[in-house]
Amino acid sequence: MKQRLSCSLIPLYRSGETMTIEELAIRAKAGEPEQAAALFERLCNLFRMFAGRTVAKYPERCARSGVTFDDLFQSCYFAMLEAMRAYDPESGYRFTTYLNYHVKNAFRRLLGLRTEAQRKSPLNNCTSLDDEIPGADNVILSDSIPDENAGLDFEEAERRVYNEKLHRDLDRALSLLPEPCERVLRGRYYQGKTMAEIAEESGITPQAARKQGVKAMRLMRSGERLRILKEYRTGIISRYAYSSGLSSFRHSGASSVEWTVEKLSALCPENPTP
Known part of the structure; x- marks a missing residue:
């Protein structure tokens, strides 16, 4: 019976020698x-x-x-x-x-x-997120993990819808003002112009432009315009237009009604992004 080839040395390629x-x-x-x-x-x-x-x-x-x-x-x-x-x-x-x-x-x-x-590596001792939850039909672990950004996305969508509606209602309320009053408010709070610039464009004196602005602010707080903006009372108007005082004027240099329009215009630019 022939022996199997073992680990013995094989013949060399050089005559008379062997290699390890x-x-x-x-x-x-x-x-x-x-x-x-x-x-x-x-x-x-x-x-x-x-x-x-x-x-x-x-x-x-x-x-x-x-x-x-x-x-x-x-x-x-x-x-x-x-x-x-x-x-x-x-x-x-x-x-x-x-x-x-x-x-x-x-x-x-x-x-x-x-x-x-x-075996000691944390990555090799993890539970797969694709594993099914015991006792739950076709529900895997990843389905049970709350998405931290989901709430933020919802809030952002809700804020966008709210601001778009606010812009439309504010634009509608401004359109109910007499044309000189509307021009002053849009120029002052939407376009950032000074009273002097508005007066020059309208062909009136700065004092007359300022009076138109005061009248416009008063009209915004009455009639159909107030009804349109009433639903925003809690969020914006009640915070600024319905609380006034001398100390507030001294600190800010603006009346509470002016604060209202400034806050509304900050939320609702003339050309809101969709």
Whole structure:
């Protein structure tokens, strides 16, 4: 009965000499592909032993992963190439030390085994957000996580709708003013013009423009105009137009009614963005 090829030395390519595994690895690393084939042949029995032990140690894992003895054995060749590229003869370690490390890593990758460091890694001990919640039909974990920005988006949409409606109502209330009064308010609070500029454009004196402004503010607080803006009383008008005093005028230099229009115009520019 013929003996199987063992890890004994193979014939040399130089007459009368033999090469060690380390020498074969060095020459293969230097660019002699035939030496890589010779190195694999020398290590076949060792690779068979590695593969056989792994199958015996992890039979269920191999079956679950669909990994066979031949798969493990063939992966040893690529592990050998990795060990060959990493091998440093000046390190003082034998080539088989490098080989053992790379073969184990190759087997772990095939079987999905984790190293101790990988087992301790938080990323490898997390619960997938795609896992279903026990007791809930077709509900995964990610569905139960509240979106912190969802409320902000809703508030922003609500604010935009509110401001657009406010702009329309304020524009409607201004259009009910006499034309000179409307021109003064729009010029003063929408276009940011001074009374002097408004007066010059209207062909009147600044004093007359100021009187028109006072009249316009008074009209805004009465009749149909007040009814239109009444729903904004709590949010804006009640805060500014319905609270006045000398101290407020001293601090701001403006009346409470002027504050109302300024706040309304700040929320409702002449050309609001959609």
